[in-house]
Amino acid sequence: MSPHPAQPTQTALLVLEDGRTFDGSAFGAVGETVGEAVFSTGMTGYQETLTDPSYRGQVVVMTSPHVGNTGWNDEDDESSRIQVSGYVVRDPAIRPSNWRSTRTLDDALTEHGVVGIGGIDTRALTRHLRERGAMRVGIFSGDAITDEAALLERVRAAPAMAGSALAAEVSTREPYVVEAKGEKRFTVAALDLGIKTMTPTRLAERGIEVHVLPATSSLADVQAVAPDGLFFSNGPGDPATAGDQVTLLQEALRAGLPYFGICFGNQLFGRALGFGTYKLKYGHRGINQPVIDRSTGTVEVTAHNHGFAVDAPLDESTTTPFGRAAVSHVCLNDDVVEGLELRDDDGRLLAFSVQYHPEAAAGPHDAAYLFDRFTDLLASGDDTAGATNESEIQA
Template sequence: MERGRRRARLVLEDGASYDGWTFAGEGEVAGEVVFTTSMVGYQETVTDPSYRGQIVLFTYPLIGNYGVISGDDESPGVQAAGVLVREYTPHHSNWASGGGLSAALEESGVIGVEGLDTRALTRHLRDKGAMRGVISTEETDVNRLKEKANSHPEMSGLDLASGGTELAGPTLFPAFGEERCRVAALDYGVKGSIYRELRSRGVSVVAIPGSAEAEEVMAQEPDGLFLSNGPGDPAVLQRAVGTLESLIGRLPVFGICLGHQLLGLALGCETYKMPFGHHGANHPVRNLRTGRIEITSQNHGFAIDEDSLPGSVELTHRNLYDGTVEGVADRERRAWSVQYHPESSPGPQDSGYLFDEFVETLTGETNPVAV
């Protein structure tokens, strides 16, 4: 056995137990256990702030083979509460690699466990839904760990976005090259690649904490407003929803992921907790305006209830796995959003046009709400 490896046990809130051994960290951690079907991009996944408070299970059986690459993190550190894999390889091979995943997890104090039957665990979560769990290298009693899992807060009703930003106040990220327009971005736990996509299109981004008031946003004199991704239950963020209600109609608004859900709430929709959510880079979505099917990158456990859409709100995109809402728009008030991640980090590049259309709308190159 390698030095530092310890036996570890995962117990879910229903008592299901899975054993493995650590490849990073030790101790005990609780969180909602979710699975992701992405075959690559484990570094981007574990550093995605939308995974805050969750234990991430990778369905792809081999993780760690290309190491960790400087500049590919989506945030300053690992955001996942824990990481579960079938097999971890410490012998990464990649010319750009600056180290291994285990070292990145250790640096952030995150437990990584390998050797579990990840197929059985994934099937269990598919059947029963995402649920709370505890990873422990200290306790082996299943009943005690089950009690700890059940005492951990449920994701429904949990506010993880209020502290999701690293910003202390408005921060300017200038455009790459000549500035075409300026966007205020409400940061609920943004992925760094999103700002890179905007900046590469000539957008100067003024990042603002998601808790900001409407007048703080308008004080930046933006051409448009972007709503970022983030973790937790959107329905508890009433202050953020109130801010958006007073901003909609004053400037074009584009949101993704949690920003999509918050925009939906501000437009009069309702949200709900999904059984096991969408996590992965292979989800087919139909653009209902064009008929085009996109393969998308997704990470969310909540969704907009289609039955709650007011008459003024148009359904623009639909998930082809389960029919859930993937995009909405209010054309009159120039507000639109998608549930998935068009920055596609990790994932396919099918949805980058959404950033193009947002920027072209702000610069007057296309009709408003072009998606």
């Protein structure tokens, strides 16, 4: 078992691209890593956060000071590995205490080669990022600590998140199927842009057979599974780089295929409808973000992980080649667009998306109704979904 970070054998140094540094102790693997520094406000769910593919290329700072107290188990991973580039905590737990725990958080980080740092003032670091915005960062420990000027240059040479195409790095290489639980009602093609394990599970619970497809899939690949609807998952990177996926979605909308998108899938839906996207100053990450569903007036506490957002008008609908588009959900903290919907001239729902994570991994459960909304959309589109030949697409 790894030495406990409260009794460190290695020192560590965190270096931000603007030159500010923090001294701490090695946590997890010893070495060096670079990425985009972002903070997560969740007090629980660190295992789901660490294994969420949307965090690819990012060094996650936990605002909750005490991390690791429930250890690591074999049930809660949201992908096949830890996805973050690095991990920053204030007080790593001395020992885990949970009946499902099989090893410590430190062990899991070390096993996956994830370089972390503990024992730093994460409150000061979070305030710094809130004031100055997300930026590149490096964590260096052991022999990787050299001259600070040289380390700063390595950080500044790292690629920025804006302009990064990362979805293909985390997508499945081969299609696979998640079977419907109970009676099968529908078939859905799910484009894996960094999908979390719990998402197809939530769909399957509603009688949906989910065909998870690689991010590089074409409309022909989608139609080959004879779907009743199309789903785009969450994922990392800049939505402006996902031109092929936007084109696929536009083709699917022309073909009359009902659509539901989450997170990255919301941003790509926005771009498919003709809206732009932009990078937020420091993004939304955590499981306590308030969002209003404008169709019902209900305020939901929701799980977020996004650094980009859709630039769409909040108070008016927009005519698109596919129907009338409008903002359906808004963040109550800063008025960021958190959902879109597309309707025909008769007001019938054709497609929708949300920026947050209704699969509730790790919690809360306020937005679970969105999977039911998608099921209702599939039911309403039984007679029109899934054009299967080129003439239907062109029509």
